[in-house]
Amino acid sequence: MSVRLSSALLTSSLFALPALAAAQQPLTFERSLPVSTPATLDVSTGAGDITVRAGSTAAIVVKGTVKVNTGWSVPGNAADLARQLVSAPPIVHEGNTVRVGRIVDETMRKAVSVSYDITVPAATAVAANSGSGSVSVSGVEEAVKANTGSGDIVVTSIDGDVKLQTGSGNLQVKDVRRAASLSTGSGSVDATLTGKGDVRVSTGSGDIRLGGVIGLVTASTGSGDVAVDGSPTGEWKLSAASGNVRVTVPSSHGFTLDARTSSGSVDVDAPLTAQGKMDRRHVQGTVRGGGPTLRLSTASGSIAVK
Numbered sequence: 338m339s340v341r342l343s344s345a346l347l348t349s350s351l352f353a354l355p356a357l358a359a360a361q362q363p364l365t366f367e368r369s370l371p372v373s374t375p376a377t378l379d380v381s382t383g384a385g386d387i388t389v390r391a392g393s394t395a396a397i398v399v400k401g402t403v404k405v406n407t408g409w410s411v412p413g414n415a416a417d418l419a420r421q422l423v424s425a426p427p428i429v430h431e432g433n434t435v436r437v438g439r440i441v442d443e444t445m446r447k448a449v450s451v452s453y454d455i456t457v458p459a460a461t462a463v464a465a466n467s468g469s470g471s472v473s474v475s476g477v478e479e480a481v482k483a484n485t486g487s488g489d490i491v492v493t494s495i496d497g498d499v500k501l502q503t504g505s506g507n508l509q510v511k512d513v514r515r516a517a518s519l520s521t522g523s524g525s526v527d528a529t530l531t532g533k534g535d536v537r538v539s540t541g542s543g544d545i546r547l548g549g550v551i552g553l554v555t556a557s558t559g560s561g562d563v564a565v566d567g568s569p570t571g572e573w574k575l576s577a578a579s580g581n582v583r584v585t586v587p588s589s590h591g592f593t594l595d596a597r598t599s600s601g602s603v604d605v606d607a608p609l610t611a612q613g614k615m616d617r618r619h620v621q622g623t624v625r626g627g628g629p630t631l632r633l634s635t636a637s638g639s640i641a642v643k
Contacts, residue, residue, distance in 0.1 A: 364403045364423045371396045372433045374460035375479055380437040381466040385452035386488075389463050391476030392456040397435045400454040401426055406447065415448035422449060462497065471506070489524075498534070507543070516552070525561070535571065544580075562638070569629040581638040584631060591625035594642060595632050601639035 378397055380387055384406075392398075403423055405415045412418065422445065429436040437453060440446050452470065457463070462479035465472045471488040474481050480497035483490045489506045492499055492513065500518045501508050507524040510517060514532030525543035530536065535553040538545050542560045550567025557563075557576045565575060566585040569592055575582050581601075586592060596603045597619040611622040633640050 364419055365401065366403070366423045366426050367398070367400045368426060368428055369396045369398045370428070370430045370435050372435065372458065372461075374458050375433070376458055376461040377434040377464075378437070378455065378457055378461055379434070379464045380453055380455060382438045382451050382453060382470060383440070383446055383468045384450035384470060385467060386470040387452070387465045387467050387472045388454045389465060389474045389477070390456055391459040391461070391478075394456060394458060397458070397461070398456040399426070399428060399435070399437055402452045402454075404450050404452075406450055410447055412444050412448050418445050418448040421445075422451070427451075530567070533570075569631065571629055573629065573631045573633075575631075575633050577635040577638055579637045580635060581640070582633045582635050583641045583643075584633065585643045586624075586631075589625075591623070591628035593623050593627045593630045594620060595630060596620045596634070596640045596642065598635045598638060598640055600637045601635060603640045604642070606641070606643045 376397065378389065403419050405419050427438055427440050438451065457477065459476060459478045461477050463474055463477055464482045465474060466484045467488055468486045469488060470485065472483045472485055473491045474483060475493040478496040481492055481495050482500045485503040485506055487505045488503060490501045490503055491509045492501065494512045496514050498515045499510065499513050502520045503524060504522045505524060506521060508519050508521055508526045510519065510528035512529065512531050516534035517528060517530065517536045519526050519528060519538045521540045521543060523542045524540060526538050526540055526545045528547050530549040533551045536547060536550055538556040540558045540561065543558060544561040545556050545558050545563045547556065547565045550565060551570060553571030554565055554573040556565065558580060560579045561577065562580040563575045563577050564583040565573065568587055568590055602617050603620045605620060607624045609622045609624055615621060
């Protein structure tokens with residue numbers, strides 16, 4: 338009796354395997370949406386990656402990859418729902434604005450995850466949001482806003498202002514030519530700037546590295562090092578609860594320094610004119626005649642100024 342039951346179960350499982358394999362195969366769709374510039378793209382996904390890049394096109398071209406989710410909470414008709422989404426993707430086109438990825442139906446959201454690869458005209462403002470996935474944006478000339486719950490964000494060659502936020506992930510910024518606001522709950526921030534613009538950065542636990550800054554800087558980390566290289570045109574306020582702070586300023590640039598550490602030392606490799614009381618843990622003074630103020634602090638770490 339037990340042999341017959343085992344055989345029946347085995348036969349049933351063998352029939353189920355092709356259906357399971359088919360359900361696990363990703364499905365794809367593509368739509369081309371003509372726009373004039375400046376255009377706007379708003380793209381979001383619950384669980385998936387988002388890639389946006391500028392191209393020589395007068396349209397926003399959306400390519401989607403749909404995967405059927407697995408797990409006890411996934412509806413039994415998930416594969417059918419995936420096919421429905423592919424036939425009618427969540428895309429709204431209104432004039433020069435394209436909205437992608439808004440899935441209203443809760444059952445559909447449980448059934449599938451969608452990743453997007455989107456090509457836009459260079460003159461496009463981009464807002465990208467992923468619940469659990471990475472976001473990458475490159476080559477656009479307008480403002481970029483990106484948010485992830487848990488995933489990295491990478492932006493490259495952006496002419497507009499940048500605002501990036503992630504709950505747990507790293508932020509990588511390269512060749513951003515305007516202002517930048519960068520925040521992560523637990524991750525590092527690595528940014529190279531090539532234009533004039535104020536920079537605001539925060540991380541709960543991770544290193545901060547900023548290069549090419551021309552403007553005001555506010556940067557803080559709970560546990561990690563802070564390193565900033567650039568030309569201050571406004572106040573720089575850099576702080577670490579547990580980590581080192583390092584600043585590099587051009588040899589022709591004057592500034593006013595206020596640097597202090599609770600546990601560590603302050604090393605200034607520049608011609609400093611002291612102001613008031615000065616010791617190894619608190620240094621105040623001017624360099625090359627003074628200028629914008631650099632307020633540097635760490636609770637547990639050292640400070641170096643070059």
